[in-house]
Amino acid sequence: MNQEKREIVIPSQLLGEIKNKKAGKGTFVENGKIYSEILGILNNNSEYVNVIPLKGRYDPIEKDFVIGIVDIAMASSWLVDINAAYPALLHVNEVPWDVEFGETEKYLNHGDSIMAKVLQVDQEKKLQITLNDRNLFKIKGGQIFNVEPHKVPRIIGKKGSMISLLKKYTNCRIIVGQNGRIWLDGSDDGVKKVIDTIKMIENNALSFGLTNKIENLLKKDAKDVH
Amino acid sequence: MTIIPSIKRDFLVKLAEDGKRADGRKFDEFRNIEIEVNVISKAEGSAKVKIGNTQVLAGIKMDIGEPYPDTPDSGVMITAAELIPLASPDFESGPPRENAIELARVVDRGIRESEVIEVDKLCVVPSEKVWLVFIDIHVLDYDGNLFDAASLAALAALLTTKVPAERFELGEDYPLPLKEPPISCTSVKYNGVVVMDPSLDEEAIAEVRLTIATDKNGDIRAMQKGLNGSFNLDEIKKIIKTSLDNGRKIQELLYKSAGK
Amino acid sequence: MNSDIKLFENGKRLDGRKNDELRKIKIEVGVLHRAEGSCYLEWGDNKVIVAVYGPREAIPRHTQNPLRAIVNAKYNMAAFSVGDRKRPGPDRRSREISKVISEALENVILVEKFPRASIDVNIEVLDAEAGTRCAGLTAAAVALADAGIPMKDIPVACAAGKIENQVVLDLGKEEDNYGSADLPIAISPRTGEILLLQMDGHLTVEEFDKALDLAIKGCYIVSDIQKKAILEKYQPNSEGK
Numbered sequence: 127m128n129q130e131k132r133e134i135v136i137p138s139q140l141l142g143e144i145k146n147k148k149a150g151k152g153t154f155v156e157n158g159k160i161y162s163e164i165l166g167i168l169n170n171n172s173e174y175v176n177v178i179p180l181k182g183r184y185d186p187i188e189k190d191f192v193i194g195i196v197d198i199a200m201a202s203s204w205l206v207d208i209n210a211a212y213p214a215l216l217h218v219n220e221v222p223w224d225v226e227f228g229e230t231e232k233y234l235n236h237g238d239s240i241m242a243k244v245l246q247v248d249q250e251k252k253l254q255i256t257l258n259d260r261n262l263f264k265i266k267g268g269q270i271f272n273v274e275p276h277k278v279p280r281i282i283g284k285k286g287s288m289i290s291l292l293k294k295y296t297n298c299r300i301i302v303g304q305n306g307r308i309w310l311d312g313s314d315d316g317v318k319k320v321i322d323t324i325k326m327i328e329n330n331a332l333s334f335g336l337t338n339k340i341e342n343l344l345k346k347d348a349k350d351v352h
Numbered sequence: 353m354t355i356i357p358s359i360k361r362d363f364l365v366k367l368a369e370d371g372k373r374a375d376g377r378k379f380d381e382f383r384n385i386e387i388e389v390n391v392i393s394k395a396e397g398s399a400k401v402k403i404g405n406t407q408v409l410a411g412i413k414m415d416i417g418e419p420y421p422d423t424p425d426s427g428v429m430i431t432a433a434e435l436i437p438l439a440s441p442d443f444e445s446g447p448p449r450e451n452a453i454e455l456a457r458v459v460d461r462g463i464r465e466s467e468v469i470e471v472d473k474l475c476v477v478p479s480e481k482v483w484l485v486f487i488d489i490h491v492l493d494y495d496g497n498l499f500d501a502a503s504l505a506a507l508a509a510l511l512t513t514k515v516p517a518e519r520f521e522l523g524e525d526y527p528l529p530l531k532e533p534p535i536s537c538t539s540v541k542y543n544g545v546v547v548m549d550p551s552l553d554e555e556a557i558a559e560v561r562l563t564i565a566t567d568k569n570g571d572i573r574a575m576q577k578g579l580n581g582s583f584n585l586d587e588i589k590k591i592i593k594t595s596l597d598n599g600r601k602i603q604e605l606l607y608k609s610a611g612k
Numbered sequence: 613m614n615s616d617i618k619l620f621e622n623g624k625r626l627d628g629r630k631n632d633e634l635r636k637i638k639i640e641v642g643v644l645h646r647a648e649g650s651c652y653l654e655w656g657d658n659k660v661i662v663a664v665y666g667p668r669e670a671i672p673r674h675t676q677n678p679l680r681a682i683v684n685a686k687y688n689m690a691a692f693s694v695g696d697r698k699r700p701g702p703d704r705r706s707r708e709i710s711k712v713i714s715e716a717l718e719n720v721i722l723v724e725k726f727p728r729a730s731i732d733v734n735i736e737v738l739d740a741e742a743g744t745r746c747a748g749l750t751a752a753a754v755a756l757a758d759a760g761i762p763m764k765d766i767p768v769a770c771a772a773g774k775i776e777n778q779v780v781l782d783l784g785k786e787e788d789n790y791g792s793a794d795l796p797i798a799i800s801p802r803t804g805e806i807l808l809l810q811m812d813g814h815l816t817v818e819e820f821d822k823a824l825d826l827a828i829k830g831c832y833i834v835s836d837i838q839k840k841a842i843l844e845k846y847q848p849n850s851e852g853k
Contacts, residue, residue: 134846136839137720137757138765138802154722154764161802163722163762165842180846181649182760183667195357207355211667211729237358250678250727269363392739393657395692405645409738411692434700436688438663438734440646445686445734447701488691488700490736492661493644 132169134180135162141175152177166276184209184275184305186244186253193270193303194255196238199230206240206255209275209305214253220245221257239265239309241301268299268311271321275306277328283337288327291337295344296320319344354442356556364557368545375404375551380594382537382549385602387504387609389512397513397528399610401505403549405495407439410505411488412513412528416520419475419482427474427482431460433489433502440494458576459489459503462536462565466573468510470529476522483515485528496552499563499576503536504606511610534565534573535599535606539591546587548594562588564595568603617790619775625787627656631780634770634830639751639841641758649759651841653751656784657741662751663734664759670730681726685714685733687748693740709745710735716769716798716807717752722762731761742788746771746796749808754838758845766838767807769798770830772823774815779822781830795820797827801835804828 135141139162141153149160153175162168166177184192186208194206197213202225204216216234218225223233234240241262242255257263273281282289282302293300296319298312308324310317323340330336364374377383383404392398395411419426433456435443448456463469474483487509489502513528540550540558547554550561559581565574572592577583583591619626629635635656644650647663670676687709691700702710713735721731733756735748746769753767773783775791783794793813799806815823 134843136766136842137763152762156764161764163764165757165760165846179760181758183648195355197353197355211726212669235358237356237361239357239359251729265359267359267362269359270357392659392690392692394694394739394741398692407644409690411690411738413692413697415697432691432700436734436736437665437686437732438644438647438661438736441665441668445688445702486691486697488697490690490738492736493646495645 132167134166135168135177136165137161137163141168141170141177148174150174150176152179179276181274182276183211186210186214186247186305188244188247190244190304191261192242192244192255192305193265193301193307193309194240194242194305196234196236196240199235201228201230204230204234206242208242208244208253208255209272209307210253212251212253214242214244214255216240216242216255216257220255234264239270241265241303241309265301265309268309269317271308271310271324273306273308273324273328275304278302278304278306280336281308281324281327287337288340291341291344292320292323354440356553360553361557364553365543368543368547373547374553377547377549379545379547380597382598382602383551385504385605387508387606389508389610395509396516397509397511399505399508399512400492401501401508403497403501403504404551405493406497406501407491407493408498408501408505409490409492410502410509411490412509413486413488414513414516415484415486416476416481417484419479423471424479425475425482426471427469427485429460429464429469429471429485429487431456431463431487431489431506433459433491435491435494439491443491443494454578455498455502456489458499458536458563458574459487459506461576462503462534462574463487463506463510466531466534466565466567468507468531468533470531473529474515485513494552496550496555497538499538500536500549503565504602507533507535508606508610511606511612532568533603533606534567535602536563536565536574537595537598537602538563539594540579541581541583541587546583546591548598562591564592566592566596566599568600570596617786619787619790620778625775625780625784627784629784631778632826632829634782634833635784637834637837639754639837641754641841641845647755647759649755649757649761651751651754651758653747653754655743655747655750656782657739658737658744658747659739660744660747660751661736661738662748662755664731664752664755664761665734666731666759667726667729667761668732669728675730676728679727680723681721681729681731683714683718683721683723683731683733685717685735685752686710687713687735687737687745689737689740689744693737709748712808712810713745713749713752716749716767717756719807720763720765720767720800721756722764725762731756742783742785743771743796745769746798749798750834750838754842757842765800765802766835766842767798768801768831768835768838769796769808770827770834771796772827772830774813774819774823779819779826781826793819793823795823795827797824797831799828799831801832
């Protein structure tokens with residue numbers, strides 16, 4: 127099982143029939159047959175057939191934690207890029223500060239990074255985010271590293287196992303946004319190790335048993351250093 | 353528009369203070385350069401140049417036309433550049449704007465003013481018929497430093513150009529007569545440090561830019577300063593030196609790639 | 613038609629192909645760093661490169677459709693891609709081709725998933741040698757899949773035509789110039805439905821049937837090359853060792 131590779135599928139690829147399986151994410155049904163609608167990884171392990179996208183923009187889901195970059199400060203709101211197809215609106219009511227009308231620039235400006243939460247995704251895909259919750263703030267210092275949004279779950283690991291490993295072995299502060307942006311702060315060596323490891327996770331995101339492999343690697347590295 | 357996060361700006365500045373760049377290069381170091389020639393069969397000469405992730409294609413077309421009245425015995429060169437939306441999410445289709453025009457003019461000047469093309473050998477009938485040399489620059493992938501990538505692609509394309517004399521019933525095809533070309537090197541300054549061959553991020557935070565074309569003899573053949581910042585004299589002298597050093601290496605690579 | 617030009621020699625076409633034979637096709641996926649999806653395709657001496665950007669909020673705003681994404685294919689020929697230098701920028705021909713390609717692609721893209729957005733497909737013809745719209749559409753479809761755009765199929769295009777009273781597949785340069793009909797089509801290979809259809813020249817109904825049949829067969833061959841190229845790029849190899 128450890129060495130098994132996941133199968134890549136492409137749009138229009140036949141994945142099964144609805145009499146045997148339920149059509150899940152990344153699929154469509156025509157004449158009783160289930161097809162993939164995207165380039166992705168086939169996940170056939172439950173009663174559903176799902177395809178997890180390999181590429182593409184972040185698809186916002188309410189309550190997701192995302193790292194946003196402010197594009198424009200408007201009179202009573204900001205437009206924020208969250209790596210989705212659409213910009214997200216951050217209204218002055220959704221920030222922890224008392225912002226006077228027309229004074230948004232005093233608080234957040236073009237280029238500022240924020241840790242935010244997706245508040246609402248409406249039918250027209252108009253997006254709203256908020257800073258009114260725990261652990262949401264304007265980000266200062268450190269750096270942001272981008273990964274394909276669909277690989278975020280692998281980078282976080284089961285119940286955060288992968289991220290805990292990375293924090294433990296590198297002493298870096300790490301925040302992973304569901305939208306594929308990762309914020310890092312720490313020593314030069316630590317940050318480099320995190321980035322190298324994340325790249326490795328990205329490249330190996332298709333193989334099983336990755337957490338163990340990565341832990342062994344980080345352990346070995348740690349031994350080399352000390 | 354692509355937004356450069358402020359913390360990325362701060363990060364690049366902090367790195368620079370420690371003498372480093374985000375991709376691990378030294379301040380005076382170019383990214384890896386690849387030159388591939390004769391990539392377009394319909395063109396009289398062509399080349400694709402990669403500097404890091406930046407990719408530029410140059411194609412040369414030739415035709416017979418009238419000379420300019422003030423140079424009746426000389427061929428004519430015309431340079432055009434298009435920043436097509438293929439190359440960047442920030443490029444829009446439509447007629448060339450300021451940036452594309454500046455790019456075309458800087459490439460043109462580096463070649464024209466240093467007389468790389470021996471236009472006096474491109475006369476067919478004085479005052480009536482001369483060769484026209486069209487240099488078309490096509491940017492495929494934009495990751496910073498288009499000036500150097502475009503100039504180098506144009507030169508490599510020229511080095512492989514065959515004058516299509518047969519097609520115009522003017523005898524056999526022959527290589528386009530050229531002199532040794534100068535090499536263009538671009539530097540930018542941010543937060544007091546000067547770096548060679550800026551990446552897209554470095555370009556985005558640059559305060560001032562300088563492009564210098566130098567030749568094999570170590571002479572300066574063209575310059576273009578850009579953006580609203582300024583250099584001091586020491587910085588300019590230093591940039592000339594690093595441009596000469598890099599120019600020599602790139603010239604070698606250019607000739608090798610063009611099979612000369 | 614110019615009767616002086618012979619398009620067959622010893623029963624074979626000028627480039628040595630049989631009547632039902634395609635030119636050589638090579639497809640590379642993910643060749644550009646900035647684009648969200650990209651494809652480089654060589655089809656005989658044609659060379660095209662395609663970059664996909666989006667879905668992203670459509671600008672200007674008045675072009676937005678509140679219910680679905682608009683598909684913006686832009687077909688552009690490089691100045692050096694043809695015998696006589698082409699003036700840069702769009703002309704009537706490239707606008708028309710952009711329109712029919714956009715419409716064909718829109719048919720398979722799940723546009724209703726992205727209201728108000730645009731999906732921008734930039735097709736650059738770098739070297740042109742007859743059949744660039746088929747090459748462009750075929751490469752665009754691959755670049756769309758590479759960009760992770762949801763679609764019901766990967767469309768594919770191919771042409772058939774008539775030269776010296778024979779129906780042949782995939783016209784080459786001389787055949788296109790001196791032949792008597794050209795029929796470029798694009799299909800959805802999963803359903804067999806026709807997404808693009810143009811014809812110029814002169815065909816009897818029987819010849820049309822034969823040409824269409826041949827073009828569809830060509831499409832399926834090209835479709836296999838497309839799919840293989842995408843899988844080769846993304847199917848994990850030995851990296852996991």
